[in-house]
Amino acid sequence: xxxxxxxxxxxxxxxxxxxxxxxxxxxxxxxxxxxxxxxxxxxxxxxxxxxxxxxxxxxxxxxxxxxxxxxxxxxxxxxxxxxxxxxxxxxxxxxxxxxxxxxxxxxxxxxxxxxxxxxxxxxxxxxxxxxxxxxxxxxxxxxxxxxxxxxxxxx
Amino acid sequence: xxxxxxxxxxxxxxxxxxxxxxxxxxxxxxxxxxxxxxxxxxxxxxxxxxxxxxxxxxxxxxxxxxxxxxxxxxxxxxxxxxxxxxxxxxxxxxxxxxxxxxxxxxxxxxxxxxxxxxxxxxxxxxxxxxxxxxxxxxxxxxxxxxxxxxxxxxx
DNA sequence: GTACAAGAGGACCTCTGTATCAAGAGGTCA
DNA sequence: TGACCTCTTGATACAGAGGTCCTCTTGTAC
Numbered sequence: 001x002x003x004x005x006x007x008x009x010x011x012x013x014x015x016x017x018x019x020x021x022x023x024x025x026x027x028x029x030x031x032x033x034x035x036x037x038x039x040x041x042x043x044x045x046x047x048x049x050x051x052x053x054x055x056x057x058x059x060x061x062x063x064x065x066x067x068x069x070x071x072x073x074x075x076x077x078x079x080x081x082x083x084x085x086x087x088x089x090x091x092x093x094x095x096x097x098x099x100x101x102x103x104x105x106x107x108x109x110x111x112x113x114x115x116x117x118x119x120x121x122x123x124x125x126x127x128x129x130x131x132x133x134x135x136x137x138x139x140x141x142x143x144x145x146x147x148x149x150x151x152x153x154x155x
Numbered sequence: 156x157x158x159x160x161x162x163x164x165x166x167x168x169x170x171x172x173x174x175x176x177x178x179x180x181x182x183x184x185x186x187x188x189x190x191x192x193x194x195x196x197x198x199x200x201x202x203x204x205x206x207x208x209x210x211x212x213x214x215x216x217x218x219x220x221x222x223x224x225x226x227x228x229x230x231x232x233x234x235x236x237x238x239x240x241x242x243x244x245x246x247x248x249x250x251x252x253x254x255x256x257x258x259x260x261x262x263x264x265x266x267x268x269x270x271x272x273x274x275x276x277x278x279x280x281x282x283x284x285x286x287x288x289x290x291x292x293x294x295x296x297x298x299x300x301x302x303x304x305x306x307x308x309x310x
Numbered sequence: 311g312t313a314c315a316a317g318a319g320g321a322c323c324t325c326t327g328t329a330t331c332a333a334g335a336g337g338t339c340a
Numbered sequence: 341t342g343a344c345c346t347c348t349t350g351a352t353a354c355a356g357a358g359g360t361c362c363t364c365t366t367g368t369a370c
Binding site: 183197214 | 348349
């Protein structure tokens with residue numbers, strides 16, 4: 001689905017979207033309110049800055065702020081920075097050469113619908129949509145660690 | 156999306172689905188025709204055997220075959236063996252506690268549709284749907300000797 | 311100009327999924 | 341019974357994502 005990095009980026013941007021216009025937030029505070037490890041968040045914010053999504057100001061009184069209105073930043077702008085192109089392949093079995101667009105497998109069309117649904121979701125959803133009006137609360141969450149369940153050996 | 160392991164499993168099962176009834180395929184040949192590393196495939200097949208999806212027979216003339224009709228094996232049966240429950244969380248921002256079912260974010264409902272679409276796809280699609288009718292090519296299978304199945308230790 | 315605040319960035323660590331190796335266990339056949 | 345075949349299994353290696361540490365660079369205030 002989404003990598004932890006993508007999700008971290010969305011959470012940070014969502015937090016920035018809560019700020020009033022012209023207001024900046026420190027990396028430290030951003031880390032605290034999103035629950036993303038500070039040093040790792042710094043790296044993510046760097047990518048976002050290089051992508052022209054946020055403005056990072058150094059020195060006393062510095063911090064991060066959105067460079068564009070929240071409703072002008074779509075999830076796809078963020079996710080595409082951190083996810084490879086093959087995350088959502090044209091066929092579920094991306095490695096299987098037997099399923100091609102000329103000779104698709106039976107499930108191809110159904111899979112295409114699912115895939116398009118997901119991509120459209122990312123394209124049409126903006127930061128505003130995933131942002132709660134919780135600018136007042138300083139809720140601290142834990143760093144998230146992607147964890148996959150081990151293959152079950154029983155039924 | 157799907158882990159490599161899940162996809163490997165689906166490719167292998169899809170290959171098994173091409174065999175005629177009672178026919179088995181060697182691990183070596185299965186690896187060759189699916190492009191999955193042989194030793195790694197062996198481990199995956201073991202999980203599938205433990206899950207009651209395939210029959211593995213050792214010794215001369217042994218190999219792998221489906222234990223149920225291909226149209227009775229749904230993708231969800233396979234994928235759930237290898238993917239954890241958090242792969243498709245209820246909210247896109249799974250780590251963000253601010254988005255709850257009581258107080259969902261604006262995108263929650265849209266995300267739910269995408270999520271359900273994916274899950275329904277896995278639940279309704281069977282091996283038959285992802286299997287090409289290519290049983291004629293590189294025929295490296297042969298009838299499995301008539302022998303009782305080794306009782307699986309679990310299930 | 312100096313002290314301090316704050317982001318930038320390289321080096322390195324850790325964990326997990328993916329992959330390989332080698333030996334073992336179960337089975338067939340002459 | 342022994343040679344041979346094939347899956348099983350534990351140990352181990354490798355690569356990449358996630359995460360930390362430390363130093364450097366830039367900017368502000370006095």
